[in-house]
Amino acid sequence: MKEEYDVIVVGSGPAGSITAKTIASHGLDVLMIEKRQEIGDPVRCAEGVAKLQLKRHIEPDTRWIAAEVKGSRIFAPDGTPVELSEDVSGAEVGYTLERKIFDRALANEAALAGVEVRVKTRATGVIIEDGYVRGITAMHIGEEREIRAKIVIGADGVESKIGRWAGIDTTLQPSELESGAQFLVTNIDISQDFCEFYLGNAIAPTGYLWVFPKGERSANIGLAIGGDACSKNRPIDLLRDFVETRYDDSRILEIVVGGVPTSGPLDEMVADGLMLVGDAARQSDPLTGGGIINAMDAGKIAGEVAVHAIEEGNVSKARLREYDTIWREKHGKRLKRSLAVKNRFVTMADDDLNKLAYSVKDVDFSTMDVFGLLVILVRRNPKMLWSLRKLF
Amino acid sequence: MISVNRYKCGYCGACVSVCPVGAIELVETWIEISDDCTECGTCVNVCPVGAIEILE
Numbered sequence: 001m002k003e004e005y006d007v008i009v010v011g012s013g014p015a016g017s018i019t020a021k022t023i024a025s026h027g028l029d030v031l032m033i034e035k036r037q038e039i040g041d042p043v044r045c046a047e048g049v050a051k052l053q054l055k056r057h058i059e060p061d062t063r064w065i066a067a068e069v070k071g072s073r074i075f076a077p078d079g080t081p082v083e084l085s086e087d088v089s090g091a092e093v094g095y096t097l098e099r100k101i102f103d104r105a106l107a108n109e110a111a112l113a114g115v116e117v118r119v120k121t122r123a124t125g126v127i128i129e130d131g132y133v134r135g136i137t138a139m140h141i142g143e144e145r146e147i148r149a150k151i152v153i154g155a156d157g158v159e160s161k162i163g164r165w166a167g168i169d170t171t172l173q174p175s176e177l178e179s180g181a182q183f184l185v186t187n188i189d190i191s192q193d194f195c196e197f198y199l200g201n202a203i204a205p206t207g208y209l210w211v212f213p214k215g216e217r218s219a220n221i222g223l224a225i226g227g228d229a230c231s232k233n234r235p236i237d238l239l240r241d242f243v244e245t246r247y248d249d250s251r252i253l254e255i256v257v258g259g260v261p262t263s264g265p266l267d268e269m270v271a272d273g274l275m276l277v278g279d280a281a282r283q284s285d286p287l288t289g290g291g292i293i294n295a296m297d298a299g300k301i302a303g304e305v306a307v308h309a310i311e312e313g314n315v316s317k318a319r320l321r322e323y324d325t326i327w328r329e330k331h332g333k334r335l336k337r338s339l340a341v342k343n344r345f346v347t348m349a350d351d352d353l354n355k356l357a358y359s360v361k362d363v364d365f366s367t368m369d370v371f372g373l374l375v376i377l378v379r380r381n382p383k384m385l386w387s388l389r390k391l392f
Numbered sequence: 393m394i395s396v397n398r399y400k401c402g403y404c405g406a407c408v409s410v411c412p413v414g415a416i417e418l419v420e421t422w423i424e425i426s427d428d429c430t431e432c433g434t435c436v437n438v439c440p441v442g443a444i445e446i447l448e
Contacts, residue, residue: 036420044404122419159405159418172409179406179440227410227438235440257440259406 001118001140001147005031006310008136008149009115010123010162012039015278015295016155017106018057022303024114028310031147032107032115033138035122040103044158044258045292046182046220048195048212051094053293057300058109064102065095066214070193076357077200077350084365084373096195096212096220097292126152126165126274132315133166133273151306151315153275155299158259160280166271170282174227175346176263178207178289181235182222184254188247190219198223199353203242205229206346221247224260224289226346262286264339265332270320275302283331287338287345294331301326337391341374344387356381393447394425394435400443407435407444 009020012034020032047066054060071085111117120141127135127146135148154162158177163170190196196211203209207225214220223239236257243250261282269281277283277298284291305323309315348356359380365373375392378385405418415428416435425435436444 035418042402042421120420157405159408161408161414161417164414170409171412171414174410174434174438177406177410177438179438181440227406230440231437234442236442255402257402257404257406259404259409259438259440261409 001031001116001121001145003146004135004148005029005116006149007031007151007153007306008033008147009153009155010136011155011157011278011280012107012110012117012119013103013155013157013278013295014106014292015280015299016153017103017110018296018299019153019155019277019303019306020115021106021110021113022300023306024110026307027114028307030110030115031149032110032117033121033123034107034117034119037120038104039107039119040100043099043254043256045099045256046180046210046212046222046289047097047099047214048210048290049095049097049292054095057293057296058106060095061105064098064105066098067096067192067212069094069096069195069213072195072197074197074357075199076354077202078354078357080354080357080361082357082360082365082373083194084370096214098214123156123162126162128166131272133271136162150310151273151275151320153277153302153306154280155277155295157279158261160276162274163266163276163280166274168266168268168271168274168276170266170276170280172227172261172263172282174230176261177227178224178260178262179227179230179235180207180222180224180258180260180289181239182220182256182258183239183243183250183252184214184218184256185221185243185247185250185252186216186218188217188219188250198242201350204238205233209239209242218253220256222256224258226262227259260284260289260291262289262339262342264335265328269324269327270317272317273315275306275320275323277302283327283335285335285338287342294335297330298323298327301330340388340391344385352384355384394429394431395445395447396423396425397443397445398422400441402441402443404440406438406440410434410438
């Protein structure tokens with residue numbers, strides 16, 4: 001490992017790997033570090049992605065696709081189902097990934113593009129000179145190092161510190177974090193063609209529970225609720241109740257826990273010599289919690305802007321803001337809408353959710369997506385969803 | 393005193409993100425809480441498995 005690179009990418013999840021690969025493919029010198037000794041493990045994710053969105057970044061590979069789903073079923077608290085099928089909820093369903101292999105495949109592509117990858121290497125601080133981030137301090141297999149770079153990319157996930165160390169406040173309020181637990185279960189009988197979502201105060205107050213098929217009688221069954229609702233109902237306890245009640249013959253192969261930012265993206269994703277990407281920049285969807293695609297999109301944009309900025313010799317905040325602008329143009333409006341919908345939905349009682357589901361019982365969703373679903377919900381429930389009327 | 397049950401902890405990092413003073417660090421597969429901790433209890437509340445406790 002050298003003492004200086006063009007770019008240091010902190011974190012080797014999807015955000016980090018795509019950013020690193022993008023920059024390296026232009027011939028720049030990139031170091032990507034990962035604090036853990038392996039990439040993609042432990043999984044902290046429900047592993048669901050939209051087919052079409054994923055294909056923009058990487059060709060699907062059966063080695064990391066655990067299952068393909070045709071659609072979604074959403075169950076109101078009283079069990080009323082709302083079904084969205086493939087052509088429609090394409091943005092919400094598609095593949096259940098095997099992230100242990102997926103993340104490593106992305107890192108592999110980055111490595112083959114020229115990125116130097118170092119695992120068991122953790123950033124412990126940023127080097128700031130004249131107000132510019134000029135590198136990081138790191139522990140490399142227990143040894144302290146100083147590594148310099150023209151740009152540091154913070155792709156260090158929900159637990160991100162890089163931004164904070166550089167003066168960007170990335171702290172989340174408990175209500176801006178979905179705290180979740182998931183089991184990889186096997187020996188269950190579910191439809192492997194559909195993702196299921198369960199709503200209700202008894203199941204997942206202020207959040208939702210998901211069942212994502214993973215092939216061969218197995219699935220990711222998990223739930224996430226607001227961080228401000230956890231002390232009364234620990235996600236792991238709620239999950240155990242659900243699984244033990246409904247799938248009493250199931251076996252648990254893995255326990256997954258995680259926190260997903262649902263604050264909506266940071267106001268400021270860059271600083272002089274610094275860019276934040278992925279969950280570190282709070283780019284995950286406030287309503288669904290999905291973050292993989294947003295992170296990969298951001299990685300590509302950030303990578304391109306970083307390359308140009310370095311070529312021009314200008315890595316100031318003002319210059320790097322082009323990344324923020326482009327990314328926000330693509331995702332900003334949608335995420336703002338998601339945030340507004342989330343904020344309304346977390347206040348709803350079971351009765352309200354039941355009413356909403358009932359109001360769309362007769363609708364054929366095979367020609368509509370989730371946005372379409374929300375449009376119809378708002379139209380048919382104007383009083384209840386009054387605060388959302390301007391968004392749809 | 394703040395105490396982490398490392399057998400319950402799934403080292404997910406949720407606690408790190410909500411700490412108002414940045415006292416928590418996720419180090420590989422365990423969390424470390426520094427002396428900056430004010431025992432506000434925010435981390436205790438958000439943990440998905442209830443691994444953190446404030447002991448009297």
